[in-house]
Amino acid sequence: MNIKLESERLLYRPFELSDAEALYNMDNNPNVHKYLWQKPTLELDESIQTIKYLQKQYNENGIGRFATLLKETGEFIGWTGLKYINDHFENGHTNFYDYGYRLKEEFWNKGYATEATKAWLDYGFNHMNIKEMNAYTHKENGASNHILSKAGFQLLEEYPNNDGVIWKWWQYFFEDYKRNLKK
Template identity: 40%
Template sequence: MEAIITTERLVLRKMNHQDVDDLFEMDADPAVHLYLWNKPVKSKEEVVAVVNMINQQYIDNGIGRWAVIDKATHECIGWAGLKLIKEPVNGHVNYYDLGYRFKQKHWGKGYASEAARAVIAYGFEELGLDLMYAITDIGNANSQKVLEKMGFTFKTVFDYDGDPTNWFELTKAAWEERS
């Protein structure tokens, strides 16, 4: 397992086809997709296509979402990472977006915060970023709490594909102040 980042409880590494069953379990769960357009996946083939797309992002952009592995059980419990967004979103283009998603059975255990903290540090320290963004559905209070805990600042609500969405920002300077 080629670790990119390790934390106290987690290993973050590139996604691969061995993760498909775990990612299917996560993305087929309607509760996981409550704030993601309510479109859970229906087949493992859909997950394979996503893994292939993310693997292409690693090649094209040098970055993408990573599988999050529980060190104790070796289970893929979700994903977290940065994504280079090349299409215009909320008046921004060519920016880095922090994202994370976990299996419902692992919610409330601090994994999102632990993974987000590691990804943010990687972005600022290893990639040399000065700024990153994150978005959440306006109803997703738990994700918003994670972002605020990491030091992200709420900036605005915008229309994202017909859904009101919160826009957050974190500067390297603000991150370093907290660290």
């Protein structure tokens, strides 16, 4: 996969197996999983398998979550990016583009998630010609809900997952994106 993106402070590139330890260190933190499924990664091999899964998505769908690094140091801060959801249903939907991110705790509240969101929206809408993007967040994840709203995503509904946890379903259309850029 030849996609390499950058924004003011960040670099985005496909995951490599050499990222496994950094991914593990992020996903082993229970705070990172507070608004996910409360299942921090327990073994390095889980991170290796995640990266292999992501690499399979790159090959099959031409996109997937990317390792996200600080431009200045090359340090791994998490992952960001688009994913084509075709392997499960979310809120009754499948075969859609999903935007998401996960950052190491020490990189929260520094504007990196907002910066990455803008970069990926630009890439998805203007380079991949995606017409509609979705995202889903835990109802109580105020930071992520705020970032998506500020970026232009519209909250469509709240829904329970299989465990009864309430999630928010977000959507952003290309036409709305173009209109928001003109503001």
